[in-house]
Amino acid sequence: MVTVIFTNLKFEEFLNNANKFMKNNRIFRYVSCIALAVLSAVLTVIASGVTVGYTVKYSDEVIAVVSSQADYDEADAIVLNNLDKEKAKKASISPKFGLTLTIKDRLSSTQEIVDAIVDNNDDLVEATALSVNGEVLFCSNSKEISSLVDARLNAYAVDGAKNEVKFMDDVKVEKGYFLKADIVDLETAKFIIDSLNVQTVSVVTSTVEVPFETKNIADPKKPRSYSLVTVKGENGVTEKTEKIVKVNGETVESTVLESKVIKEQVTRVVTVGTGTNYISATTKANIQSAGFICPISSGRYRVSAYYGDGRNHKGIDLAADRGTPIFAAGAGKVIYSGWDGDYGYSVVIEHSNGMKTRYAHANALCVTKGATVAQGDMIATVGSTGWSTGNHLHFEVIVGGVKVNPGPYIGLR
Ligand SMILES: [Zn+2]
Numbered sequence: 001m002v003t004v005i006f007t008n009l010k011f012e013e014f015l016n017n018a019n020k021f022m023k024n025n026r027i028f029r030y031v032s033c034i035a036l037a038v039l040s041a042v043l044t045v046i047a048s049g050v051t052v053g054y055t056v057k058y059s060d061e062v063i064a065v066v067s068s069q070a071d072y073d074e075a076d077a078i079v080l081n082n083l084d085k086e087k088a089k090k091a092s093i094s095p096k097f098g099l100t101l102t103i104k105d106r107l108s109s110t111q112e113i114v115d116a117i118v119d120n121n122d123d124l125v126e127a128t129a130l131s132v133n134g135e136v137l138f139c140s141n142s143k144e145i146s147s148l149v150d151a152r153l154n155a156y157a158v159d160g161a162k163n164e165v166k167f168m169d170d171v172k173v174e175k176g177y178f179l180k181a182d183i184v185d186l187e188t189a190k191f192i193i194d195s196l197n198v199q200t201v202s203v204v205t206s207t208v209e210v211p212f213e214t215k216n217i218a219d220p221k222k223p224r225s226y227s228l229v230t231v232k233g234e235n236g237v238t239e240k241t242e243k244i245v246k247v248n249g250e251t252v253e254s255t256v257l258e259s260k261v262i263k264e265q266v267t268r269v270v271t272v273g274t275g276t277n278y279i280s281a282t283t284k285a286n287i288q289s290a291g292f293i294c295p296i297s298s299g300r301y302r303v304s305a306y307y308g309d310g311r312n313h314k315g316i317d318l319a320a321d322r323g324t325p326i327f328a329a330g331a332g333k334v335i336y337s338g339w340d341g342d343y344g345y346s347v348v349i350e351h352s353n354g355m356k357t358r359y360a361h362a363n364a365l366c367v368t369k370g371a372t373v374a375q376g377d378m379i380a381t382v383g384s385t386g387w388s389t390g391n392h393l394h395f396e397v398i399v400g401g402v403k404v405n406p407g408p409y410i411g412l413r
Contacts, residue, residue: 075113222273225308233268272310344386
Protein backbone atom coordinates (compact mmCIF):
# COMPACT_ATOMS: atom_id res chain seq x y z
CA MET A 1 0.00 0.00 0.00
CA VAL A 2 2.76 2.38 1.08
CA THR A 3 4.86 1.28 -1.87
CA VAL A 4 2.00 1.97 -4.23
CA ILE A 5 1.53 5.48 -2.80
CA PHE A 6 5.26 6.06 -2.92
CA THR A 7 5.59 5.22 -6.62
CA ASN A 8 2.58 7.23 -7.66
CA LEU A 9 3.47 10.40 -5.80
CA LYS A 10 6.53 12.52 -5.79
CA PHE A 11 8.55 12.12 -2.55
CA GLU A 12 7.88 15.69 -1.26
CA GLU A 13 4.22 15.30 -1.91
CA PHE A 14 4.21 11.99 -0.04
CA LEU A 15 5.92 13.48 3.06
CA ASN A 16 3.51 16.38 3.15
CA ASN A 17 0.55 14.09 2.81
CA ALA A 18 1.84 11.77 5.53
CA ASN A 19 2.47 14.67 7.88
CA LYS A 20 -1.00 15.94 7.34
CA PHE A 21 -2.43 12.46 7.96
CA MET A 22 -0.53 12.10 11.26
CA LYS A 23 -1.56 15.51 12.48
CA ASN A 24 -5.16 14.88 11.59
CA ASN A 25 -5.32 11.36 12.99
CA ARG A 26 -4.31 11.16 16.71
CA ILE A 27 -5.92 7.82 17.37
CA PHE A 28 -3.75 6.17 14.75
CA ARG A 29 -0.68 7.71 16.40
CA TYR A 30 -1.49 6.27 19.80
CA VAL A 31 -2.30 2.89 18.43
CA SER A 32 0.91 2.62 16.50
CA CYS A 33 2.92 3.75 19.54
CA ILE A 34 1.38 1.06 21.73
CA ALA A 35 1.89 -1.54 19.00
CA LEU A 36 5.54 -0.62 18.75
CA ALA A 37 5.93 -0.82 22.55
CA VAL A 38 4.31 -4.25 22.72
CA LEU A 39 6.40 -5.48 19.81
CA SER A 40 9.63 -4.31 21.41
CA ALA A 41 8.60 -5.88 24.75
CA VAL A 42 7.90 -9.22 23.10
CA LEU A 43 11.18 -9.03 21.23
CA THR A 44 13.00 -8.24 24.51
CA VAL A 45 11.35 -11.18 26.29
CA ILE A 46 12.21 -13.62 23.48
CA ALA A 47 15.79 -12.36 23.38
CA SER A 48 16.20 -12.72 27.16
CA GLY A 49 15.18 -16.48 27.00
CA VAL A 50 11.85 -16.52 28.71
CA THR A 51 10.01 -19.73 27.94
CA VAL A 52 7.07 -21.81 28.98
CA GLY A 53 7.94 -24.59 31.46
CA TYR A 54 6.43 -26.84 34.09
CA THR A 55 6.98 -26.87 37.83
CA VAL A 56 7.39 -30.34 39.31
CA LYS A 57 5.72 -30.57 42.71
CA TYR A 58 6.01 -33.26 45.36
CA SER A 59 3.16 -32.58 47.82
CA ASP A 60 3.05 -28.86 47.02
CA GLU A 61 6.79 -28.36 47.16
CA VAL A 62 8.45 -27.43 43.88
CA ILE A 63 11.45 -29.70 43.42
CA ALA A 64 12.34 -28.82 39.82
CA VAL A 65 11.30 -26.84 36.75
CA VAL A 66 11.28 -28.80 33.52
CA SER A 67 10.62 -27.90 29.90
CA SER A 68 8.41 -30.94 29.42
CA GLN A 69 7.02 -33.82 31.44
CA ALA A 70 9.13 -36.12 29.31
CA ASP A 71 12.26 -34.54 30.86
CA TYR A 72 10.99 -35.50 34.30
CA ASP A 73 10.10 -39.03 33.15
CA GLU A 74 13.62 -39.46 31.74
CA ALA A 75 15.21 -38.48 35.08
CA ASP A 76 12.74 -40.64 37.02
CA ALA A 77 13.65 -43.63 34.84
CA ILE A 78 17.36 -43.08 35.62
CA VAL A 79 16.60 -43.07 39.36
CA LEU A 80 14.46 -46.21 39.24
CA ASN A 81 16.71 -48.05 36.76
CA ASN A 82 18.33 -50.34 39.36
CA LEU A 83 15.12 -51.38 41.06
CA ASP A 84 12.94 -54.25 40.01
CA LYS A 85 9.44 -53.43 38.74
CA GLU A 86 7.68 -53.91 42.03
CA LYS A 87 10.18 -51.92 44.09
CA ALA A 88 10.23 -49.17 41.46
CA LYS A 89 6.46 -48.94 41.56
CA LYS A 90 6.49 -48.67 45.36
CA ALA A 91 9.27 -46.12 45.51
CA SER A 92 8.04 -43.90 42.67
CA ILE A 93 6.25 -40.67 43.55
CA SER A 94 3.71 -39.18 41.09
CA PRO A 95 4.41 -35.44 40.91
CA LYS A 96 2.02 -32.64 40.04
CA PHE A 97 2.97 -30.47 37.08
CA GLY A 98 2.10 -26.76 36.82
CA LEU A 99 2.44 -24.51 33.78
CA THR A 100 4.84 -21.61 34.33
CA LEU A 101 6.90 -18.97 32.53
CA THR A 102 10.54 -19.24 33.21
CA ILE A 103 13.93 -18.34 31.83
CA LYS A 104 15.61 -21.06 29.80
CA ASP A 105 18.70 -21.00 32.06
CA ARG A 106 16.58 -21.84 35.06
CA LEU A 107 15.28 -25.12 33.65
CA SER A 108 16.66 -28.05 35.67
CA SER A 109 19.22 -30.27 33.95
CA THR A 110 18.65 -34.04 33.90
CA GLN A 111 21.19 -34.52 36.71
CA GLU A 112 19.50 -31.76 38.74
CA ILE A 113 16.12 -33.44 38.32
CA VAL A 114 17.67 -36.82 39.31
CA ASP A 115 19.22 -35.27 42.44
CA ALA A 116 15.93 -33.54 43.30
CA ILE A 117 13.98 -36.79 42.96
CA VAL A 118 16.41 -38.69 45.22
CA ASP A 119 16.71 -35.84 47.77
CA ASN A 120 12.94 -35.57 48.07
CA ASN A 121 12.17 -39.28 48.30
CA ASP A 122 12.72 -40.80 51.75
CA ASP A 123 12.85 -44.33 50.36
CA LEU A 124 15.75 -43.72 47.96
CA VAL A 125 19.47 -43.23 48.38
CA GLU A 126 22.54 -43.09 46.18
CA ALA A 127 24.62 -46.17 47.00
CA THR A 128 27.17 -48.67 45.73
CA ALA A 129 25.74 -52.00 44.64
CA LEU A 130 27.44 -55.32 44.05
CA SER A 131 25.87 -57.51 41.42
CA VAL A 132 26.69 -61.05 40.36
CA ASN A 133 25.59 -62.18 36.90
CA GLY A 134 23.26 -59.20 36.70
CA GLU A 135 21.58 -59.78 40.05
CA VAL A 136 22.14 -57.19 42.80
CA LEU A 137 23.35 -59.03 45.92
CA PHE A 138 23.48 -55.99 48.15
CA CYS A 139 23.89 -52.25 48.23
CA SER A 140 25.92 -50.28 50.67
CA ASN A 141 26.69 -46.66 51.45
CA SER A 142 30.22 -47.53 52.50
CA LYS A 143 33.14 -46.18 50.50
CA GLU A 144 35.10 -49.37 51.21
CA ILE A 145 33.21 -51.71 48.87
CA SER A 146 35.62 -51.35 45.95
CA SER A 147 38.67 -51.92 48.12
CA LEU A 148 37.04 -54.95 49.78
CA VAL A 149 36.31 -56.39 46.34
CA ASP A 150 39.94 -55.77 45.28
CA ALA A 151 41.18 -57.43 48.47
CA ARG A 152 39.00 -60.48 47.75
CA LEU A 153 40.33 -60.69 44.19
CA ASN A 154 43.92 -60.62 45.38
CA ALA A 155 43.42 -62.81 48.45
CA TYR A 156 45.17 -65.81 46.91
CA ALA A 157 47.76 -64.09 44.74
CA VAL A 158 51.27 -65.41 45.35
CA ASP A 159 53.80 -62.83 46.55
CA GLY A 160 56.58 -62.22 44.08
CA ALA A 161 54.81 -64.17 41.32
CA LYS A 162 52.96 -63.06 38.21
CA ASN A 163 49.28 -63.36 39.10
CA GLU A 164 46.13 -63.17 37.05
CA VAL A 165 43.04 -62.88 39.19
CA LYS A 166 39.39 -62.91 38.27
CA PHE A 167 36.01 -63.65 39.70
CA MET A 168 34.46 -66.81 38.35
CA ASP A 169 31.15 -65.00 37.97
CA ASP A 170 30.38 -61.65 36.38
CA VAL A 171 30.86 -59.34 39.38
CA LYS A 172 30.15 -55.62 39.08
CA VAL A 173 30.43 -52.80 41.56
CA GLU A 174 28.35 -49.84 40.43
CA LYS A 175 27.02 -46.62 41.90
CA GLY A 176 23.30 -46.07 41.51
CA TYR A 177 20.07 -45.30 43.27
CA PHE A 178 18.61 -47.92 45.57
CA LEU A 179 16.07 -48.41 48.31
CA LYS A 180 17.34 -47.28 51.70
CA ALA A 181 15.76 -50.44 53.10
CA ASP A 182 18.08 -52.62 50.97
CA ILE A 183 21.30 -51.12 52.37
CA VAL A 184 23.33 -53.70 54.33
CA ASP A 185 25.92 -53.02 57.02
CA LEU A 186 29.62 -53.28 56.21
CA GLU A 187 30.03 -56.62 58.01
CA THR A 188 27.32 -58.23 55.89
CA ALA A 189 28.82 -56.68 52.74
CA LYS A 190 32.25 -58.09 53.64
CA PHE A 191 30.78 -61.53 54.32
CA ILE A 192 29.13 -61.60 50.89
CA ILE A 193 32.26 -60.28 49.13
CA ASP A 194 34.42 -62.91 50.86
CA SER A 195 32.15 -65.67 49.56
CA LEU A 196 32.70 -64.71 45.90
CA ASN A 197 34.56 -67.39 43.95
CA VAL A 198 38.01 -66.26 42.86
CA GLN A 199 40.29 -67.87 40.31
CA THR A 200 43.99 -67.13 40.71
CA VAL A 201 46.49 -68.10 38.04
CA SER A 202 50.05 -67.65 39.31
CA VAL A 203 53.32 -68.26 37.56
CA VAL A 204 55.65 -69.24 40.37
CA THR A 205 59.37 -69.90 40.19
CA SER A 206 60.90 -71.90 43.01
CA THR A 207 64.00 -73.94 43.70
CA VAL A 208 63.59 -77.58 44.64
CA GLU A 209 66.18 -79.75 46.32
CA VAL A 210 66.72 -83.09 44.54
CA PRO A 211 67.87 -85.87 46.91
CA PHE A 212 71.05 -87.65 45.84
CA GLU A 213 71.02 -91.25 44.63
CA THR A 214 73.05 -94.08 46.14
CA LYS A 215 75.09 -96.63 44.22
CA ASN A 216 76.40 -99.73 45.99
CA ILE A 217 79.58 -101.41 44.80
CA ALA A 218 79.91 -105.04 45.89
CA ASP A 219 83.21 -106.16 47.37
CA PRO A 220 83.32 -109.94 47.91
CA LYS A 221 86.61 -109.64 49.84
CA LYS A 222 84.85 -107.73 52.63
CA PRO A 223 82.39 -109.33 55.08
CA ARG A 224 78.68 -108.57 54.80
CA SER A 225 78.82 -106.27 57.81
CA TYR A 226 81.25 -103.98 55.93
CA SER A 227 80.12 -100.79 54.30
CA LEU A 228 82.11 -97.66 53.45
CA VAL A 229 80.98 -94.45 51.77
CA THR A 230 83.60 -93.65 49.10
CA VAL A 231 81.84 -90.70 47.48
CA LYS A 232 79.72 -88.39 49.61
CA GLY A 233 76.29 -87.75 48.12
CA GLU A 234 75.15 -84.19 47.48
CA ASN A 235 71.63 -83.01 46.82
CA GLY A 236 71.00 -81.29 43.52
CA VAL A 237 68.99 -78.10 43.00
CA THR A 238 66.40 -77.58 40.29
CA GLU A 239 64.66 -74.32 39.44
CA LYS A 240 61.05 -74.93 38.56
CA THR A 241 58.62 -72.50 36.93
CA GLU A 242 55.06 -73.59 37.47
CA LYS A 243 51.67 -72.32 36.45
CA ILE A 244 49.33 -72.85 39.37
CA VAL A 245 45.58 -72.43 39.03
CA LYS A 246 43.72 -71.95 42.28
CA VAL A 247 40.05 -71.61 43.06
CA ASN A 248 39.45 -69.88 46.39
CA GLY A 249 43.03 -70.68 47.35
CA GLU A 250 42.87 -74.37 46.57
CA THR A 251 45.11 -75.62 43.79
CA VAL A 252 43.05 -77.23 41.03
CA GLU A 253 45.75 -77.45 38.39
CA SER A 254 49.49 -77.06 38.22
CA THR A 255 51.68 -77.29 35.16
CA VAL A 256 55.46 -77.21 35.08
CA LEU A 257 56.36 -74.64 32.43
CA GLU A 258 60.11 -74.93 32.80
CA SER A 259 62.54 -77.00 34.83
CA LYS A 260 66.18 -75.99 34.96
CA VAL A 261 68.99 -77.82 36.78
CA ILE A 262 70.91 -75.29 38.87
CA LYS A 263 73.14 -77.87 40.53
CA GLU A 264 73.52 -81.54 39.56
CA GLN A 265 73.09 -84.08 42.34
CA VAL A 266 76.18 -86.11 43.27
CA THR A 267 75.54 -89.86 43.54
CA ARG A 268 76.71 -91.38 46.81
CA VAL A 269 78.96 -94.37 46.25
CA VAL A 270 79.11 -97.09 48.92
CA THR A 271 81.38 -100.11 48.92
CA VAL A 272 79.41 -102.99 50.42
CA GLY A 273 80.93 -106.26 51.58
CA THR A 274 79.42 -109.42 50.10
CA GLY A 275 81.88 -111.93 51.57
CA THR A 276 81.61 -114.11 54.65
CA ASN A 277 81.51 -112.37 58.01
CA TYR A 278 84.51 -112.99 60.19
CA ILE A 279 83.81 -115.36 63.08
CA SER A 280 85.99 -115.02 66.16
CA ALA A 281 86.92 -117.88 68.52
CA THR A 282 84.59 -116.45 71.18
CA THR A 283 81.75 -116.41 68.71
CA LYS A 284 82.53 -119.98 67.71
CA ALA A 285 82.31 -120.97 71.39
CA ASN A 286 79.02 -119.10 71.79
CA ILE A 287 77.56 -120.80 68.73
CA GLN A 288 78.50 -124.17 70.11
CA SER A 289 77.09 -123.52 73.57
CA ALA A 290 73.85 -122.10 72.15
CA GLY A 291 73.21 -125.11 69.92
CA PHE A 292 70.43 -123.25 68.08
CA ILE A 293 68.41 -124.73 65.25
CA CYS A 294 67.09 -122.75 62.29
CA PRO A 295 63.69 -121.25 63.28
CA ILE A 296 62.17 -122.17 59.89
CA SER A 297 62.29 -125.68 58.38
CA SER A 298 64.86 -126.05 55.65
CA GLY A 299 63.38 -125.72 52.18
CA ARG A 300 60.65 -123.38 53.36
CA TYR A 301 62.69 -120.17 53.33
CA ARG A 302 65.34 -118.28 51.44
CA VAL A 303 67.68 -115.65 52.90
CA SER A 304 66.43 -112.28 51.66
CA ALA A 305 68.88 -110.17 53.69
CA TYR A 306 72.01 -111.02 55.62
CA TYR A 307 73.29 -109.38 58.77
CA GLY A 308 74.97 -106.05 58.02
CA ASP A 309 74.26 -106.13 54.35
CA GLY A 310 75.66 -102.62 53.89
CA ARG A 311 72.75 -101.08 55.70
CA ASN A 312 73.53 -101.94 59.29
CA HIS A 313 70.96 -104.75 59.32
CA LYS A 314 71.00 -106.24 62.81
CA GLY A 315 69.44 -109.61 61.99
CA ILE A 316 68.91 -112.09 59.20
CA ASP A 317 65.80 -112.11 57.04
CA LEU A 318 64.30 -115.46 56.11
CA ALA A 319 61.64 -114.94 53.45
CA ALA A 320 58.84 -117.53 53.60
CA ASP A 321 55.15 -117.84 52.82
CA ARG A 322 52.73 -116.20 55.14
CA GLY A 323 51.69 -118.65 57.86
CA THR A 324 54.89 -120.74 57.72
CA PRO A 325 55.62 -122.01 61.29
CA ILE A 326 58.39 -120.30 63.27
CA PHE A 327 60.12 -122.51 65.86
CA ALA A 328 62.06 -121.61 69.00
CA ALA A 329 65.79 -121.71 68.08
CA GLY A 330 66.55 -122.97 71.57
CA ALA A 331 64.82 -123.74 74.85
CA GLY A 332 64.04 -120.78 77.09
CA LYS A 333 61.51 -118.40 78.54
CA VAL A 334 59.31 -116.07 76.50
CA ILE A 335 60.13 -112.56 77.77
CA TYR A 336 58.16 -110.68 75.10
CA SER A 337 55.20 -111.58 72.94
CA GLY A 338 53.12 -108.88 71.30
CA TRP A 339 53.26 -105.80 69.08
CA ASP A 340 56.61 -104.03 69.12
CA GLY A 341 56.60 -101.01 66.78
CA ASP A 342 58.72 -101.56 63.65
CA TYR A 343 59.14 -105.21 64.59
CA GLY A 344 55.39 -105.74 64.32
CA TYR A 345 54.15 -108.85 66.14
CA SER A 346 57.25 -110.40 67.69
CA VAL A 347 58.55 -112.83 70.27
CA VAL A 348 61.73 -112.60 72.35
CA ILE A 349 63.06 -115.71 74.11
CA GLU A 350 65.69 -115.63 76.82
CA HIS A 351 67.89 -118.73 76.86
CA SER A 352 69.64 -120.32 79.86
CA ASN A 353 73.10 -119.02 78.85
CA GLY A 354 71.77 -115.41 78.91
CA MET A 355 71.48 -115.17 75.09
CA LYS A 356 68.25 -113.88 73.59
CA THR A 357 66.59 -114.54 70.24
CA ARG A 358 64.00 -112.29 68.57
CA TYR A 359 61.44 -113.36 65.95
CA ALA A 360 59.83 -110.34 64.23
CA HIS A 361 57.13 -109.36 61.67
CA ALA A 362 55.01 -112.41 62.63
CA ASN A 363 51.55 -112.93 61.26
CA ALA A 364 50.33 -114.73 64.41
CA LEU A 365 51.82 -115.36 67.84
CA CYS A 366 51.51 -118.82 69.49
CA VAL A 367 53.06 -118.12 72.90
CA THR A 368 52.48 -115.62 75.67
CA LYS A 369 54.95 -113.74 77.82
CA GLY A 370 56.26 -115.87 80.67
CA ALA A 371 55.79 -119.19 78.89
CA THR A 372 58.61 -121.77 78.90
CA VAL A 373 59.42 -123.23 75.52
CA ALA A 374 61.45 -126.18 74.35
CA GLN A 375 63.73 -126.04 71.30
CA GLY A 376 61.62 -126.53 68.18
CA ASP A 377 58.32 -125.43 69.75
CA MET A 378 56.15 -123.48 67.34
CA ILE A 379 56.02 -119.94 68.70
CA ALA A 380 54.61 -117.87 65.77
CA THR A 381 53.89 -117.84 62.03
CA VAL A 382 55.56 -115.84 59.28
CA GLY A 383 53.92 -112.53 58.33
CA SER A 384 54.72 -108.98 57.31
CA THR A 385 53.68 -106.87 60.28
CA GLY A 386 55.48 -103.72 61.43
CA TRP A 387 58.09 -102.14 59.15
CA SER A 388 58.24 -104.87 56.54
CA THR A 389 57.78 -105.02 52.80
CA GLY A 390 57.04 -108.73 52.40
CA ASN A 391 56.43 -111.96 54.33
CA HIS A 392 59.62 -112.87 56.17
CA LEU A 393 61.06 -113.69 59.58
CA HIS A 394 63.54 -111.16 60.91
CA PHE A 395 65.64 -113.25 63.28
CA GLU A 396 68.06 -111.75 65.81
CA VAL A 397 70.59 -113.27 68.20
CA ILE A 398 71.49 -111.03 71.12
CA VAL A 399 74.65 -111.82 73.09
CA GLY A 400 75.40 -109.65 76.15
CA GLY A 401 72.96 -107.05 74.85
CA VAL A 402 74.63 -106.90 71.41
CA LYS A 403 72.80 -107.98 68.27
CA VAL A 404 75.36 -110.29 66.64
CA ASN A 405 75.32 -111.95 63.22
CA PRO A 406 72.76 -114.74 63.63
CA GLY A 407 73.84 -116.50 60.39
CA PRO A 408 76.55 -118.77 61.82
CA TYR A 409 74.27 -119.67 64.77
CA ILE A 410 71.81 -121.37 62.42
CA GLY A 411 74.23 -122.90 59.98
CA LEU A 412 74.32 -119.95 57.56
CA ARG A 413 77.23 -117.64 56.84
ZN1 LIG B 1 65.41 -107.91 58.98
